[in-house]
Structures are given as structure tokens and as C-alpha cells.
Amino acid sequence: MPNVERDETREQRIETEIIVDAGNDKEERAMGWYYYLDDTLNVPFLAKWKKKVRKTGAIEEKEVEVLGMAPDEDCLRDMFVDVVYPGGNDEDVFSAKLSEIEAIDADEETLEALADWQYWLARGYKF
Template sequence: MASVERDETREHRIETEIIVDAEDKEDRAMGWYYYLDDMIDFPFMAKWKKKSRKTSTIEEKPVEVLGMAAEDDCLRDMYVDVAYIGGKEDDIHTAKLSDIEPIDVDEDTQEAIADWLYWLGRGYKF
């Protein structure tokens, strides 16, 4: 059951811009991948909300979101590459886009991430 109320504007954008020509799961995943890659203005600052393995509490870590992860990594979910603030240059991690809370981003970036969260909240699958 969907946890997010239906939004006709988002539904229209998803159908006509993101998954318009998709014939299968991979096409839908790549539609989302390229839409997000085109619309999100990388890099940007964010909080990475991730569950601690030891305590199951949610930790918030400040990160810089560098870009979309490799296409092959995004066939089941959308992932981005992130670097910890103050971390080593080569210390790059992959995070689910849904675990990222953007900080002070432009309208297109906000809308694209909100579209992805809407898709997930509605329970849609590739």
C-alpha cells in the first residue's frame, strides 16, 4: 500500500519524461538514472542518514554528494557517490539516494530527488 498520496503532476512527469519509452525493468531503471543525473546539480552538500550496524539507530553524517554511482549499481535502486566532509580524498562511498537529505540545493535538484522519493513512497518498482 502506498504511503504517499497520488500527485498527478509528478505522475505525469514520471510517465512522460522519466519512463516514457521503458519496456522493462532495466529501461525504467535507466530512465530514472539519466533523469536524476541530468536534473541534479552535482556536487552538493547533504546529510547521509544511515542505520548504525551496532545500535540500529540512525546516524546523520555530513557528506558531499559527488554524482550518480555507476549505471550497473543502479539497476535495483538509485545510488550516489558521497565523500565524508573532512575525510580522505579517496574515501568515497556509495549511498542510496533515498538516504540522502540535501542541504541548500537548487529547485531542479530538490524536485528530482522528491520525484524519486515519491516513486518509492508510492511503492512503485522498476
Template sequence: MKRLELDERREKRIDTEILADAFDEQERAMGWYYYLANTLVFPFTANCLHSWHKSPLAENDQVEVIGMAPENKCLREIFVEADWNGKTITAPLAQLRGVDVDEAAQQALDDWHYWVGRGYGF
């Protein structure tokens, strides 16, 4: 995957609004976790962008995202829980694109995809 171009405005907002008090990997993970948990409105419909080795979803699958995965599962990357084919699964948020989400949720999803697309981690 090609690394996304630097977006200075987004970088500054992420640093000041999401990661302002984060000094280590765990604090960065929890900064992202709570930003997303408090900004995304559950449930919401999402489409799978691409297959991923950590997920049973395939490109173009549609799911209903019902919430964040437990904190302890989000210390390396952000996972969500979703209804898919009648069962609840855990999937990487980076694999999903929201469908008809509100403006704040779209920005949060874009922020997370930017973070992952830049190759950043916790």
C-alpha cells in the same frame, strides 16, 4: 515506513518525462538514472535521513555527493557516490536529502523520494 499518498500531477510528470520510453525494469532504471544524472548538480551537500542496511551512514550524517554511482550498480535502486569522513562511499539516494540545492535538483530528489515512498521499483 508509511506509503506516500498518490500525487496525480507528479505521477503524470514522471510517466511522461522520466519513464516515457521505458518498457521494462532495466529501461525504467536507466530512465531514472539519466534523469537524475542530468538534473542533479554535483557536488552537493546532503544529510542522511535515516540509517539503512545498505549504507554506512547514520541519521543526520552529512556528506558531499560527488556523482552518480556507475550504471550497473543502479539497476535495482539509485546509488550515488559521496565523500564521507575522508573516504568515498556509495549510498542509496533515497537515504539522502539535499542541502541548499537548486530548484530543479530539489524536484528531482523529491521525485525520487516520492517514487521510493510509493513503494515503486524498477
């Protein structure tokens, strides 16, 4: 059961821009999302990485810089981005689930793309 109301504007964008040619093919739907996000997220941007701690279930928040999408082969089941802690270097890059990222300082286009992904998940849609 979706925990967010249907948004016709988002539904239209998802159907006509993101998964337009995918049909029921899971990999094509995933790649539609991947390329939409890769083209739309204006990186780098600052964000909070809200990661659930396995043992306690608590939410741990860390400030990160989102560098871009993780490699496409890593995004066939979920969307991931590469992040680094502020002041970190190339050896400090991690992959984070996009669903765990909350923008702190990003432009409108990036915020809309992030909201589109959160909407997709909240509606219970799958690849």
C-alpha cells in the same frame, strides 16, 4: 499500500520524462531513472546521509557532499550516488542509496528530482 497521496504533476513527469519508453522492462525503467537523475541533480551539493545502523536500527546522520550518480551498472536495483565527507579526497568516496540522502544546500531542480525519487519509493513503485 502507498504511504503518500497520488500527485498528478509528479505522475505526469514520471510517465512522460523518466520512464517514457520503458514499458514493463525493469532495466529500462531503472536506466530511465538513472539518466533523469544524472541529468537533473546539479552536483556537487551538501546533504545529510541518513544511514540505518544494522545492529541497533538507529539512524546515523552524517554530512556529505554528493558528487554525482554512482556508475549506471550499480543502479539497476536501486539508485546510488557517490558521496564524500567534507574535506575528503578521492580515496574517501562512498556509494550511498539516494533514498538515504537529504539535501542541505541544493538548487530547486535538484530538490525536485530528489522529491520525485522519494515519491516513487513512497508510492511503492518498483522497476
